[in-house]
Amino acid sequence: MDKRLYGIDLIKSIAVLFVIVIHISSQVFSEQASHFELLAGILWESAARAAVPLFFMCSGVLLLCRQKAVPVSRLYSRYIPRIMLAAFIWDFIYKLYHLEANGSLCFENIKKAAADTALFDHEFHLYYLHIMLIVYIILPALKTITDNAAEPLLRYLIFVWFAFAVAYPTLKGCFPLNRLKGIPLQWSINMTYGSAGYLLLGYYLKKYPLNKRLAVLLAAAGSTFIFAGTCTATYLKGALYSGFMEGMSIGVCLYAAGLFALLLRMPEPGKAAAGVISYTARSSFFVYLFHMLLIYTMRERGADVHMLPIPFSVPLLSVSVLAISLTVRYAAQRLCYPLRRRLQAKA
Secondary structure, eight states: OOOOOOOHHHHHHHHHHHHHHHHHHHHGGGGGGOOHHHHHHHHHHHHHHHHHHHHHHHHHHHSSSSSSSHHHHEEEEEHHHHHHHHHHHHHHHHHHHHHTTOOOOHHHHHHHHHHHHHHHHHGGGHHHHHHHHHEEEEHHHHHHHHHHHOHHHHHHHHHHHHHIIIIHHHHHTTGGGGGOOOOGGGGGGHHHHHHHHHHHHHHHHHHHHOOOHHHHHHHHHHHHHHHHHHHHHHHHHOOOOOOSSTTTSSHHHHHHHHHHHHHHTTTOHHHHHHHHHHHHTTTHHHHHHHHHHHHHHHHHOOOOOGGGGGHHHHHHHHHHOOOOOOOHHHHHHHHHHHHHHHHHHHH
16 A cells, blocks of 8 residues: 555545635634525535545555554554644644734743643644544554454444444434433444544445445435535524534535545546646645645735635635645745755765
8 A cells, every 4th residue: 555546645635625615614604694605605614524534534545454554663653743743833833823913922922822732722623633643542453353354344333333423423412312311322422533433434435445326326415414404404593503514424424435435436637637636645734734824814814705705715715725835835845855865965
């Protein structure tokens, strides 16, 4: 699995664009929006909500399909420290940014920011890194399962995961599940641990591909469930209801599974397009960490969802943020390359 897979690169590229779409369109929900704006925001959110599940499913392919297991020593010497370092450094950068933007950058506030960072009080979108810490910790167990389980057992495990990590949490507020008392209230699997199930799902869909018709059906049913469920619940509640857009909800899971299976089957394009997709996939971790700085800066300068009608502003801003983020990474790499060569030469 050391050789890059075009399908995985394509999925990661789309997933990171979806992350940006979610964070661009979410501005609609934090303000007094018209019915049309709210509907357009829900539509874009529904289209992009498979983002984080797609990332986890790619990790399932890349980590669980390896011929050799990832040693525990390597997990704790490379993978886990990398995630923790990224979480702490980037959260502190975001805290300094907010202090500067609010005109409150001083020594006392910097000390408090550092303390909050150390206690994992992190920028909202960095939650993905916190979940990945748990995923890496339990990775040896997942690898043992995938190395030894036959397809029927894998299907059974995925069914159990779907029932208690996806379906039950989504529906437990509905009749008759909302009438349950006692221990059944604790049947649902916590989102952090439940997210690890997406690794098994990604592994399964790579090893046992779905036929195209079923993949299209899953993606269509899932996206429709997200949009229709959110619109209906929002109308009944009189305020935005985001439960059907959560990563561990039924619609998002079905949509992510269908889309993942479809994108894995996509033929590789020409060399230029494949190169762009490969670079975007390799840059996806940086883009994920960096993009909110860009979104905050653009909003301060008036480049937000209201610059154009929302059906047009969301994709335009999202593609712009992705393009600028990739350009920043490329420029940083070009600047650091001579320094890295000099250090390697001295070593």
